[in-house]
Amino acid sequence: MTAAPLPILAARNVTKTFTTGKEQELVAVDNLSIDIHEGEFICLLGASGCGKSTILNMFAGFTQPSTGEVLLRGQPIVRIEPRCGMVFQSYALFPWKTVRANVEFGLRMKGLPAAERRDRASAFIEMVSLKGFEDHYPAELSGGMQQRVTIARLLAADPEVLLMDEPFAALDAMTRQVMQEELLGIHERSAKTIVFITHSIDEALILSSRLFVMSARPGRVKAVIPNTLPTPRRLSVQFSPEYGALKSTVWGLIESEVRRSGTEAALD
Amino acid sequence: MSEIVRNDALGAAGALSAEGTRVRAAARAKRTRRQPPYLLVISVLSVLIFLSLWYIATERGWVSPVFLPKPGRVLAEGMSNLASGQLMMDVWMSTQRVVLGFLLAAAVAVPLGIVMAVWAPAKAAFDPFVSLLRPLPSITWIPLTMLWLGIGEGQKIAIVFMGSWIYILLYTIESTKRVDPLLIRAARNLGAGDISVMWHVILPGALPGIIAGLKVTLAISWSCVLSAEMIAAQNGLGALIWQGKDWGNLALVLVGMLCISIVVLAADKLADVLERLLLPWERHQRS
Numbered sequence: 001m002t003a004a005p006l007p008i009l010a011a012r013n014v015t016k017t018f019t020t021g022k023e024q025e026l027v028a029v030d031n032l033s034i035d036i037h038e039g040e041f042i043c044l045l046g047a048s049g050c051g052k053s054t055i056l057n058m059f060a061g062f063t064q065p066s067t068g069e070v071l072l073r074g075q076p077i078v079r080i081e082p083r084c085g086m087v088f089q090s091y092a093l094f095p096w097k098t099v100r101a102n103v104e105f106g107l108r109m110k111g112l113p114a115a116e117r118r119d120r121a122s123a124f125i126e127m128v129s130l131k132g133f134e135d136h137y138p139a140e141l142s143g144g145m146q147q148r149v150t151i152a153r154l155l156a157a158d159p160e161v162l163l164m165d166e167p168f169a170a171l172d173a174m175t176r177q178v179m180q181e182e183l184l185g186i187h188e189r190s191a192k193t194i195v196f197i198t199h200s201i202d203e204a205l206i207l208s209s210r211l212f213v214m215s216a217r218p219g220r221v222k223a224v225i226p227n228t229l230p231t232p233r234r235l236s237v238q239f240s241p242e243y244g245a246l247k248s249t250v251w252g253l254i255e256s257e258v259r260r261s262g263t264e265a266a267l268d
Numbered sequence: 269m270s271e272i273v274r275n276d277a278l279g280a281a282g283a284l285s286a287e288g289t290r291v292r293a294a295a296r297a298k299r300t301r302r303q304p305p306y307l308l309v310i311s312v313l314s315v316l317i318f319l320s321l322w323y324i325a326t327e328r329g330w331v332s333p334v335f336l337p338k339p340g341r342v343l344a345e346g347m348s349n350l351a352s353g354q355l356m357m358d359v360w361m362s363t364q365r366v367v368l369g370f371l372l373a374a375a376v377a378v379p380l381g382i383v384m385a386v387w388a389p390a391k392a393a394f395d396p397f398v399s400l401l402r403p404l405p406s407i408t409w410i411p412l413t414m415l416w417l418g419i420g421e422g423q424k425i426a427i428v429f430m431g432s433w434i435y436i437l438l439y440t441i442e443s444t445k446r447v448d449p450l451l452i453r454a455a456r457n458l459g460a461g462d463i464s465v466m467w468h469v470i471l472p473g474a475l476p477g478i479i480a481g482l483k484v485t486l487a488i489s490w491s492c493v494l495s496a497e498m499i500a501a502q503n504g505l506g507a508l509i510w511q512g513k514d515w516g517n518l519a520l521v522l523v524g525m526l527c528i529s530i531v532v533l534a535a536d537k538l539a540d541v542l543e544r545l546l547l548p549w550e551r552h553q554r555s
Binding site: 153 | 450453464548549
């Protein structure tokens with residue numbers, strides 16, 4: 001019997017509780033154990049408030065689990081981890097840096113020479129269709145454009161794992177499709193591990209190699225679904241019968257969760 | 269906004285450059301936005317009415333010249349002091365004291381404030397002194413500084429320093445603390461160490477607040493130098509006003525006061541220009 005390959009990212013019995021006002025405890029993540037292997041494209045799919053962002057924040061080292069541990073290549077993540085790069089939902093661009101300087105930031109931290117930084121940054125700026133905006137400041141750009149800058153900034157920094165917290169949420173439908181195809185292409189070419197949060201079933205089905213359906217409050221993995229749709233994947237996969245079958249399976253799992261959290265929200 | 273988002277959808281180079289033009293045009297419109305002309309007319313009229321009331325009241329003898337000199341007297345006094353070079357000399361002396369005291373205060377308080385904001389032990393060490401020194405108006409330092417430094421330039425500069433540094437310190441601490449922690453996280457996530465976080469995130473993030481604090485403090489520095497000059501000085505605008513009072517020359521007092529207003533206003537405008545040069549990204553902030 002051969003040993004299973006070491007997962008690149010793992011959570012072992014992770015629970016995360018937050019203390020809210022009046023000493024009430026909110027269990028954001030409850031006894032979560034997952035293994036993510038190198039090169040996988042994982043989508044965490046679930047309704048709002050099911051602890052998806054908390055999981056990502058623990059993988060990035062922004063917060064520590066209350067109990068249990070998160071591991072990167074078998075080593076506990078105890079501080080902010082540059083090997084797990086994050087695309088923030090709220091962009092987190094440096095307002096005092098131009099688009100180019102923002103995208104170059106990770107390369108600069110690695111000590112790359114200026115000329116090489118510039119070349120690499122230009123390639124990623126072009127990839128997210130922001131050519132011509134290199135010298136603009138973030139405040140001059142629309143929300144969707146700023147979101148594309150954060151994606152370019154992370155891709156240029158070239159971390160081992162890409163953590164993406166609803167990165168396309170601020171984009172309109174058409175730009176989102178373009179970005180989805182780009183991300184699929186990047187994943188195919190680089191075989192990077194990607195953990196991607198979404199609440200769109202379609203987005204999860206198009207992008208993922210495996211998808212985790214999350215239950216709401218406390219956050220648990222309700223089901224792990226291997227995505228059997230053919231690769232390399234194009235957006236046209238949405239018109240295949242397999243897609244429809246898989247979508248209805250996922251929807252069946254998620255519907256009750258959405259209704260449950262919906263009523264809870266109404267009762268709040 | 270909605271148009272920008274819609275353009276975003278196309279993603280094609282053509283649409284994006286159209287969007288860029290729009291963004292640039294909006295920025296230009298914001299820069300050149302002026303108040304409507306009739307408001308300017310009202311401002312000018314208001315000043316003219318004030319001057320004519322002053323003129324009439326003094327010409328008709330409604331107000332004794334002992335209490336309020338005629339506008340013509342003030343103008344003549346100003347011109348003669350300007351011609352003799354005395355006025356420019358006083359302006360220069362006061363400005364020099366303000367600038368030296370203010371720069372010294374900034375050189376001490378800005379670094380100290382940043383350290384206090386990011387390193388709790390430093391804050392704990394300096395907090396008691398800040399609390400004790402903060403309520404003291406700068407003029408309360410006049411006796412001690414005279415005893416220690418005499419009545420020369422050093423003493424004037426010390427008064428400006430003592431009246432200014434604490435405000436610069438408080439503004440610096442506040443704006444350094446208010447730097448968005450998410451940006452610090454993002455920088456660390458992109459591989460930044462402590463020094464890079466300080467240089468690329470905390471300093472530029474705090475800079476707008478620090479500069480705003482410096483601008484407010486500059487006006488305070490001016491009031492410090494004037495009170496120091498009124499109490500003991502051979503020259504400077506404060507001394508000029510005090511001489512006017514001693515000689516019963518109210519016109520000279522008014523000239524001095526007007527001069528202070530003009531110099532402080534000019535310093536403020538200069539600070540605005542410097543601010544715009546130092547903070548190019550702030551020009552585009554959508555408010």
